[in-house]
Amino acid sequence: PVMSENTVSPQAMTDIVREIKCLSGMVExxxxxxxxxxxxxxxxxxxxxxxxxxxxxxxxxxxxxxxGRLPPKFDYNKGMRWIKAALVHNLRVVKxxxxxxxKGGVFALVGPTGVGKTTTVAxxxxxxxxxxxxxxxxxxxxxxxxxxxxEQLRIYGNILGVPVYAIKNESDLLLTLADLRHKHLVLIDTxxxxxRDRRVADQVALLCGHGGRVKRLLLLSAIxxxxxxxxxxxxxxxxxxxxxxxxxxxADEAVSTGSILDVIIRYxxxxxxxxxGQRVPEDMHLANAHYLIDRAFKAxxxxxxxxxxESEYPLAMGSARSDIAVTTPSRGGAA
Numbered sequence: 001p002v003m004s005e006n007t008v009s010p011q012a013m014t015d016i017v018r019e020i021k022c023l024s025g026m027v028e029x030x031x032x033x034x035x036x037x038x039x040x041x042x043x044x045x046x047x048x049x050x051x052x053x054x055x056x057x058x059x060x061x062x063x064x065x066x067x068g069r070l071p072p073k074f075d076y077n078k079g080m081r082w083i084k085a086a087l088v089h090n091l092r093v094v095k096x097x098x099x100x101x102x103k104g105g106v107f108a109l110v111g112p113t114g115v116g117k118t119t120t121v122a123x124x125x126x127x128x129x130x131x132x133x134x135x136x137x138x139x140x141x142x143x144x145x146x147x148x149x150x151e152q153l154r155i156y157g158n159i160l161g162v163p164v165y166a167i168k169n170e171s172d173l174l175l176t177l178a179d180l181r182h183k184h185l186v187l188i189d190t191x192x193x194x195x196r197d198r199r200v201a202d203q204v205a206l207l208c209g210h211g212g213r214v215k216r217l218l219l220l221s222a223i224x225x226x227x228x229x230x231x232x233x234x235x236x237x238x239x240x241x242x243x244x245x246x247x248x249x250x251a252d253e254a255v256s257t258g259s260i261l262d263v264i265i266r267y268x269x270x271x272x273x274x275x276x277g278q279r280v281p282e283d284m285h286l287a288n289a290h291y292l293i294d295r296a297f298k299a300x301x302x303x304x305x306x307x308x309x310e311s312e313y314p315l316a317m318g319s320a321r322s323d324i325a326v327t328t329p330s331r332g333g334a335a
Contacts, residue, residue, distance in 0.1 A: 010128060045076040049083065055260020055300045059226060062266060067325050075122035087186055089329040092267045093287040094245065101127050102183045104136075104184040106177065107206045109247070110236055112199050113192030116249040119144075121189045121218060122156040126281035129187045134161040136184035141178065142167045142206070143191040153189055156280070156328070177213065188214070195235035208241045215244040217272060220263070222254035229263040237267065245270035248287070252276040258296045265326070 046067055053063035066083050074082060094100075100107060101124070109117045121139055130135040139162055141153050150166050156165035167188070180186055188207070207214045218236050220229055237243045238318045246269040248260055254319055264271055274292070275285030 004150070011329075016187045018253070025181070038113070039334065045079065045278070046074060048069070049079055052297075052300065053079070053083070056296050057256040057263045059259075062262050069326065069328050079130045083085050084297065085264065085329040086288045086326065087293045090268065090326055091261060091289040091293065092264075092268055092270045095149055099286060100124070100185070100272065101131055106186040106188070106214045107244075108214050108216050109219055109242070110190050110207070111192065112195055112215050112221075112232055114223045115192065115219040117192060117219055118152055118156075118189050119274075119280065120247060120249065120275055120284065121153065121187045121271055122140045123275065123281040123284045124185070124187055125156065125162050126160055129160050129162060131185055137187065138163050138165065138180050138185075139187050139189065140165045140167050140173075141189040142173075142203075143189060143317045162244060170209065175204065175243035195232045200235050204236075209228070217244045218269070219247050221233060221250050222257050222260045224260070226259035226262060229260055232293055233263055233267055233269070238252060239267070243269065245272045247271075247273045247275065248292075249275045251281075256291075256296065258299075258301050261292060262298055272291065 050063055050067060053066065054060065057064075065122070068087055069086070070079050070082060096102075107124075111117060111119055118141075125137050125139055139153055139157055141150050142166065143150065150164070154164045165176050167176060177186065190203060190207075191199075193203070204216075207216055216236075218233070220232065224232070239292075246264060248257070248271060249272050251257060254260075263269075271287040271289075273284050274287050275284045
């Protein structure tokens with residue numbers, strides 16, 4: 001068809017949109033710079049606090065949310081104590097009496113490849129064996145993709161004296177769970193896959209179609225970047241099929257745990273355990289909110305290639321999500 005004089009071609013429209021986005025970014029950058037400069041001028045201690053929070057590994061969104069809720073008339077020291085107390089308050093950790101070793105049930109460990117699902121299943125099985133005996137626990141695997149996955153779990157089973165079942169499909173899972181309903185703890189090792197793999201939805205359907213009997217624990221690696229962790233949680237945890245909790249893995253390999261704690265707080269997820277090594281079952285501990293937050297702040301390094309310099313801090317004042325459901329502790333947390 002012949003275009004009229006007033007018709008805008010698709011290419012021209014694309015160029016216009018690109019130009020608008022470019023101008024928007026420039027304006028946003030300038031406004032962010034003004035906001036940072038104003039913060040630095042009026043409340044220099046808040047600017048310093050923002051530096052610390054970003055160095056810990058917290059997202060700009062959560063950092064700004066915390067600073068925005070800071071009680072008035074606090075100085076730097078009181079403010080930092082309040083922020084740490086707020087982070088502890090919002091980091092949901094399982095109570096010792098609700099430890100799954102004590103409570104029992106059917107738990108499937110899910111997550112991307114390489115986060116330590118098989119080893120963590122073995123650690124949990126070993127702990128249950130020590131507490132309740134080998135007859136109280138059973139392990140399963142749905143991982144038929146990775147070469148040797150079943151064999152690796154079977155080796156752990158032989159060492160512990162715990163049976164291991166290979167699950168091929170949903171009917172297989174239903175029948176096996178029915179046969180094992182008398183067991184105190186059933187642990188399911190699942191196939192690791194990218195959070196962008198379409199099979200994640202199939203895995204959710206497989207594990208969530210049993211009246212809520214199978215509880216899913218999402219394993220999150222402390223050595224993953226914040227954006228990646230965010231992507232993983234969105235893929236495995238949704239309103240239709242939320243996960244029942246998470247396990248923080250590879251804490252011993254991470255320079256900083258701020259990013260992973262940020263993600264756990266923002267979504268928010270119930271944190272069960274922290275793993276910090278390959279030893280079975282020693283290198284796994286119930287999560288302790290005070291310890292984890294304290295450790296994250298102590299791990300801050302003075303200089304790193306990834307540390308923002310003075311001119312880059314205005315970027316942290318830019319447009320990031322600010323609708324985070326963060327609750328605040330009592331004033332007593334800042335005493």
